[in-house]
Amino acid sequence: MTGFRSSVVYQIYPKSFYDSNGDGVGDLRGVIEKIPYIASLGVDHVWFNPFFPSPGRDNGYDISDYCAIDPAMGTMEDFEELVEALGAHGIGVMLDMVLNHTSTEHEWFRKALAGDERYQRYYYLRDPKPDGSLPTNWVSKFGGPAWEPFGDTGKYYLHLFDRTQADLDWHNPDVREEAARVVNFWRSKGVRGFRFDVINLIGKPEALLDAPEGTDDRAMYTDGPDVHTYLQWLSEQSFGQDADSITVGEMSSTSIQACIGYSNPANHELSMVFNFHHLKVDYEDGQKWTLKDFDLAALKRLLGEWALGMQEGGGWNALFWNNHDQPRALDRFGNVDEYRYESATMLASAIHLLRGTPFVYMGEEIGMSDPAYTSIDDYVDVEARNAYAELLAEGRTPQEAFRIVHRKARDNSRTPMAWDASATAGFTTGTPWLRPTGQEAVNVEREEREGSILPYYRKLISLRHELPLIAEGAYAPWEQDNPDVLAYTRTHEGDRLLVLCNLRGTDSEVTLPEGLETAEVLIANHADADAWVAAHRAVRPRPSALPLRPYEAIALLERAEPAA
Numbered sequence: 001m002t003g004f005r006s007s008v009v010y011q012i013y014p015k016s017f018y019d020s021n022g023d024g025v026g027d028l029r030g031v032i033e034k035i036p037y038i039a040s041l042g043v044d045h046v047w048f049n050p051f052f053p054s055p056g057r058d059n060g061y062d063i064s065d066y067c068a069i070d071p072a073m074g075t076m077e078d079f080e081e082l083v084e085a086l087g088a089h090g091i092g093v094m095l096d097m098v099l100n101h102t103s104t105e106h107e108w109f110r111k112a113l114a115g116d117e118r119y120q121r122y123y124y125l126r127d128p129k130p131d132g133s134l135p136t137n138w139v140s141k142f143g144g145p146a147w148e149p150f151g152d153t154g155k156y157y158l159h160l161f162d163r164t165q166a167d168l169d170w171h172n173p174d175v176r177e178e179a180a181r182v183v184n185f186w187r188s189k190g191v192r193g194f195r196f197d198v199i200n201l202i203g204k205p206e207a208l209l210d211a212p213e214g215t216d217d218r219a220m221y222t223d224g225p226d227v228h229t230y231l232q233w234l235s236e237q238s239f240g241q242d243a244d245s246i247t248v249g250e251m252s253s254t255s256i257q258a259c260i261g262y263s264n265p266a267n268h269e270l271s272m273v274f275n276f277h278h279l280k281v282d283y284e285d286g287q288k289w290t291l292k293d294f295d296l297a298a299l300k301r302l303l304g305e306w307a308l309g310m311q312e313g314g315g316w317n318a319l320f321w322n323n324h325d326q327p328r329a330l331d332r333f334g335n336v337d338e339y340r341y342e343s344a345t346m347l348a349s350a351i352h353l354l355r356g357t358p359f360v361y362m363g364e365e366i367g368m369s370d371p372a373y374t375s376i377d378d379y380v381d382v383e384a385r386n387a388y389a390e391l392l393a394e395g396r397t398p399q400e401a402f403r404i405v406h407r408k409a410r411d412n413s414r415t416p417m418a419w420d421a422s423a424t425a426g427f428t429t430g431t432p433w434l435r436p437t438g439q440e441a442v443n444v445e446r447e448e449r450e451g452s453i454l455p456y457y458r459k460l461i462s463l464r465h466e467l468p469l470i471a472e473g474a475y476a477p478w479e480q481d482n483p484d485v486l487a488y489t490r491t492h493e494g495d496r497l498l499v500l501c502n503l504r505g506t507d508s509e510v511t512l513p514e515g516l517e518t519a520e521v522l523i524a525n526h527a528d529a530d531a532w533v534a535a536h537r538a539v540r541p542r543p544s545a546l547p548l549r550p551y552e553a554i555a556l557l558e559r560a561e562p563a564a
């Protein structure tokens with residue numbers, strides 16, 4: 001069977017997971033030491049954010065050597081040991097392939113700058129417009145224009161991210177060959193999992209053109225004409241040769257249609273895709289650096305459309321609330337102060353029982369939340385610091401700008417993993433590179449002893465392995481118009497699962513579909529869920545509505561053959 005459908009992936013931000021040598025930065029030996037914990041979660045793969053040599057302008061997404069280990073993170077021997085040690089637990093390694101751009105410190109870019117034409121063809125170098133203005137009106141995703149002078153040549157190079165991240169020109173067959181070489185290098189080390197960074201940006205059109213006045217420039221280079229061809233080629237040359245490969249593409253500002261193309265097995269591109277639409281429901285006018293309560297109706301609509309659309313087109317979603325680029329979902333969609341347990345487990349239920357492959361971002365499984373930082377100096381991320389400066393330049397007060405950064409910064413999820421309640425969160429014996437907060441109350445040691453979120457995650461993860469219904473079942477939305485409750489069904493060989501998640505911190509209710517008379521509670525985040533459901537079932541005439549408490553999650557399973 002397609003193994004990735006019954007898999008769960010755990011994401012580790014290596015810089016913040018565990019520091020084995022006291023320099024304040026996480027490392028590969030630190031991960032090796034924590035393998036018993038990782039294995040105890042029951043996950044099938046670990047996706048590691050980049051740990052390759054990098055000047056670190058964008059925390060490792062600005063790579064200067066694709067086939068080596070950043071000395072601050074460890075050695076190649078450490079990496080080989082890590083692959084083997086995880087493998088001994090049946091856990092695969094998934095590496096982050098940042099192939100849309102290189103660091104400007106990469107030797108390809110350096111040679112290009114020194115005048116080597118072969119390497120100049122690796123990048124997008126363009127002349128200014130006749131009037132002297134930049135080649136296009138595109139903006140960098142990290143702020144400012146997307147073009148930077150290319151030495152003193154009078155030309156400009158394209159960078160959709162930081163100015164030290166130069167976009168590679170995939171039209172050049174040499175660039176594609178290099179990409180395949182990188183993937184094959186890691187395959188030769190036993191790696192079978194790959195996450196492709198912003199991969200839907202590699203198919204830019206040959207002619208780079210201005211976005212028409214008043215339109216979104218992302219449309220000019222996203223999901224471009226050649227992405228599918230390039231991915232098919234890359235698959236054929238590398239990971240597509242492994243029967244057990246698992247790949248996920250990060251798709252920036254994408255569409256369901258494009259993602260069906262990327263992930264329908266018939267196309268031989270990727271196993272699955274990340275999209276971010278559901279994580280923009282708290283953006284004002286689609287803009288990240290704004291403050292707005294999340295729009296629950298939009299969240300439900302997007303989760304439903306993507307689940308259904310991908311199913312109908314034979315595609316496959318990666319399911320997630322958190323990653324290293326997102327503030328903690330618990331702070332965005334839950335209530336950390338009053339309902340940490342309920343909202344954390346409700347959010348987990350909502351995606352772990354859905355059609356797709358769930359990803360758990362380190363710390364999510366113990367209910368970690370955004371740090372309680374009080375000063376802009378606590379933030380280190382280039383994006384956050386640029387945004388703060390831009391907000392001030394737009395006329396916001398320092399207080400307003402700080403409030404926005406505080407909610408939106410990527411550093412929110414990059415704080416060190418909280419292993420225990422100590423001042424350094426048990427992450428390091430030195431000074432952590434990013435300050436932990438909140439570990440007194442939320443940490444692994446405490447969750448293991450008396451917690452309830454961690455055991456809930458372990459149960460959800462094992463359910464996906466045990467029940468083909470969860471891995472393979474057909475999805476259908478239920479009560480899509482319910483203003484409070486996210487509800488859906490999964491069906492498989494006569495078994496039927498109804499998942500109910502109250503996304504509100506208040507009581508709500510949901511209509512029960514016909515035919516769940518004998519359904520049992522499969523998993524729920526209230527210990528008395530069996531009695532609760534039974535009590536409401538006992539009401540005559542049969543209730544059509546089941547009340548749900550704040551952030552309550554209940555999954556009801558009706559088996560084709562009632563268990564004897």
Ligand code: GLC
Pocket residue numbers: 058061062098161197198250324325
């Ligand atoms: C992806 C990464 C993000 C990085 C960007 C540029 O979105 O997840 O962390 O900054 O690509 O590589």
